[in-house]
Amino acid sequence: MNNFLYILDLVGTFVFAVSGTIVASKRQMDPFGAAVIAFITAVGGGTVRDVLIGSVPVGWMLNLHYLYAIASAFLLTFFFKKYILKLHRTMFLFDTIGIGLFTILGLQKTMGAGLSPLIGVMMGTVSAVFGGVLRDVFSNQVPLIFRNEIYATACIMGGLVFLLFEFLGVDEVISTSAAMLFVIVLRVLAVRFKWYLPALS
Amino acid sequence: MNNFLYILDLVGTFVFAVSGTIVASKRQMDPFGAAVIAFITAVGGGTVRDVLIGSVPVGWMLNLHYLYAIASAFLLTFFFKKYILKLHRTMFLFDTIGIGLFTILGLQKTMGAGLSPLIGVMMGTVSAVFGGVLRDVFSNQVPLIFRNEIYATACIMGGLVFLLFEFLGVDEVISTSAAMLFVIVLRVLAVRFKWYLPALS
Amino acid sequence: MNNFLYILDLVGTFVFAVSGTIVASKRQMDPFGAAVIAFITAVGGGTVRDVLIGSVPVGWMLNLHYLYAIASAFLLTFFFKKYILKLHRTMFLFDTIGIGLFTILGLQKTMGAGLSPLIGVMMGTVSAVFGGVLRDVFSNQVPLIFRNEIYATACIMGGLVFLLFEFLGVDEVISTSAAMLFVIVLRVLAVRFKWYLPALS
Numbered sequence: 001m002n003n004f005l006y007i008l009d010l011v012g013t014f015v016f017a018v019s020g021t022i023v024a025s026k027r028q029m030d031p032f033g034a035a036v037i038a039f040i041t042a043v044g045g046g047t048v049r050d051v052l053i054g055s056v057p058v059g060w061m062l063n064l065h066y067l068y069a070i071a072s073a074f075l076l077t078f079f080f081k082k083y084i085l086k087l088h089r090t091m092f093l094f095d096t097i098g099i100g101l102f103t104i105l106g107l108q109k110t111m112g113a114g115l116s117p118l119i120g121v122m123m124g125t126v127s128a129v130f131g132g133v134l135r136d137v138f139s140n141q142v143p144l145i146f147r148n149e150i151y152a153t154a155c156i157m158g159g160l161v162f163l164l165f166e167f168l169g170v171d172e173v174i175s176t177s178a179a180m181l182f183v184i185v186l187r188v189l190a191v192r193f194k195w196y197l198p199a200l201s
Numbered sequence: 202m203n204n205f206l207y208i209l210d211l212v213g214t215f216v217f218a219v220s221g222t223i224v225a226s227k228r229q230m231d232p233f234g235a236a237v238i239a240f241i242t243a244v245g246g247g248t249v250r251d252v253l254i255g256s257v258p259v260g261w262m263l264n265l266h267y268l269y270a271i272a273s274a275f276l277l278t279f280f281f282k283k284y285i286l287k288l289h290r291t292m293f294l295f296d297t298i299g300i301g302l303f304t305i306l307g308l309q310k311t312m313g314a315g316l317s318p319l320i321g322v323m324m325g326t327v328s329a330v331f332g333g334v335l336r337d338v339f340s341n342q343v344p345l346i347f348r349n350e351i352y353a354t355a356c357i358m359g360g361l362v363f364l365l366f367e368f369l370g371v372d373e374v375i376s377t378s379a380a381m382l383f384v385i386v387l388r389v390l391a392v393r394f395k396w397y398l399p400a401l402s
Numbered sequence: 403m404n405n406f407l408y409i410l411d412l413v414g415t416f417v418f419a420v421s422g423t424i425v426a427s428k429r430q431m432d433p434f435g436a437a438v439i440a441f442i443t444a445v446g447g448g449t450v451r452d453v454l455i456g457s458v459p460v461g462w463m464l465n466l467h468y469l470y471a472i473a474s475a476f477l478l479t480f481f482f483k484k485y486i487l488k489l490h491r492t493m494f495l496f497d498t499i500g501i502g503l504f505t506i507l508g509l510q511k512t513m514g515a516g517l518s519p520l521i522g523v524m525m526g527t528v529s530a531v532f533g534g535v536l537r538d539v540f541s542n543q544v545p546l547i548f549r550n551e552i553y554a555t556a557c558i559m560g561g562l563v564f565l566l567f568e569f570l571g572v573d574e575v576i577s578t579s580a581a582m583l584f585v586i587v588l589r590v591l592a593v594r595f596k597w598y599l600p601a602l603s
Binding site (some may be wrong): 251254314316347354 | 429434453460463464469507539541
């Protein structure tokens with residue numbers, strides 16, 4: 001992973017941890033509970049991916065920068081929640097960059113472990129969205145993602161775009177950038193124009 | 202695993218995915234949520250077993266036929282729910298064959314990894330019932346299995362029957378068939394005569 | 403692990419299983435559900451730790467004494483609940499010894515797998531408290547630990563005390579005893595004087 005993607009990965013982790021802390025505080029948790037929820041939100045998706053593909057000890061145990069990013073996010077949100085809530089547009093932007101990046105990095109790690117492209121797209125999506133699913137399960141809510149607008153769908157399609165570009169022999173830097181951009185644009189448009197999947201009835 | 206058991210395994214996976222989709226649609230999930238719940242219901246038990254015994258990457262990542270069975274089940278249920286709901290007796294039959302089979306295959310895989318027969322019975326039962334437990338946890342319900350009639354109990358007893366036959370030196374094809382038949386008959390009788398375990402009070 | 407710690411570990415497992423059974427019976431579960439919850443409460447924390455650090459098959463699969471401790475605890479509680487409920491002070495004491503011990507043993511196992519001290523403290527705390535978290539998730543409650551008095555905090559601080567003593571070159575028997583004692587005293591004082599962390603607002 002190059003330096004630029006690595007920094008984006010840490011920023012994505014930071015933003016996921018901020019959103020976990022905010023959700024936990026809305027649910028009246030104590031600081032310990034909120035820190036756990038922040039942590040689960042930030043690394044839950046990658047942890048599930050690593051456990052399922054057998055890449056253990058899981059990633060965040062081997063590089064403590066992720067823990068530091070989460071701890072800073074938690075403390076900042078704890079002490080400056082009022083200001084951080086005002087940054088919701090910036091937060092949304094980085095959250096969206098985060099899911100785009102986590103999808104592609106998760107896909108690459110899964111295929112690097114010798115698994116098929118289809119499993120790669122699944123595990124890329126799990127990396128991006130399962131932290132939020134676990135956050136909701138551990139705070140006793142129906143996972144938002146199961147009733148929500150285009151979010152995981154954007155990850156799945158972004159993964160497919162990446163595979164298509166790779167199949168066409170495009171350079172990996174371009175494939176990665178294009179697929180991330182695809183996830184980001186689709187997610188922004190979906191929120192802007194209120195696209196969503198209809199409930200099964 | 203011989204061809205006949207392999208096909209039954211895929212049919213069991215298919216039927217579990219159908220039941221997961223039906224449950225998800227009753228809980229007003231969107232199609233993505235329903236697909237995730239179908240998937241978790243179908244392979245959740247085997248996934249937990251594989252992770253705990255250290256057989257990773259987990260089974261369904263290495264043979265995509267399971268994913269195809271789940272995807273077909275999801276799409277068929279999505280588009281033809283009305284007709285599938287009418288087949289509830291057939292569904293019940295295959296669901297019951299599924300738990301019988303998953304129990305014995307899970308037990309064999311666990312003992313094949315060098316673990317003890319007792320752990321084999323536990324992991325066989327986990328293979329059969331934990332998909333349903335996770336389906337309920339992820340859709341924010343108390344797992345049905347924890348308050349329900351004879352179901353996991355049938356798996357445990359079927360596993361013990363298998364061990365007894367193996368201990369007596371009976372041929373594995375016969376042990377497997379007899380144990381599966383035991384699970385199926387016990388489950389059918391329990392539903393027919395409304396046998397259940399009393400609640401702890 | 404020496405014999406004394408090993409026996410304490412089994413006693414801790416036993417007491418966690420008793421408390422799981424009691425919680426399950428309050429939630430109207432059937433005996434199978436209660437046994438599963440007892441089991442998850444007793445070994446859930448160590449199982450999550452083992453899966454995350456890659457120590458699989460997980461510990462309780464390799465030494466059946468833990469299963470026997472859980473089964474005895476379940477059966478005793480099932481048949482003699484009235485008497486066991488009267489022993490709540492004794493239960494509290496062993497529960498507290500249990501979390502102290504599980505924290506330090508979990509920390510040692512994690513560092514023994516070559517991971518950093520910070521991850522050791524985290525996984526020690528997970529070993530001690532995550533069984534209770536999973537018990538609550540599987541019985542569809544917001545985990546008590548996330549809204550509760552000083553409990554996980556005692557584990558984290560006990561882990562740090564252990565690391566400090568090790569850093570100072572103190573003998574491991576003394577470090578272990580001192581850290582466990584620290585967890586126990588802090589927990590007892592916290593309950594006695596109703597210390598708790600304020601909810602995030």
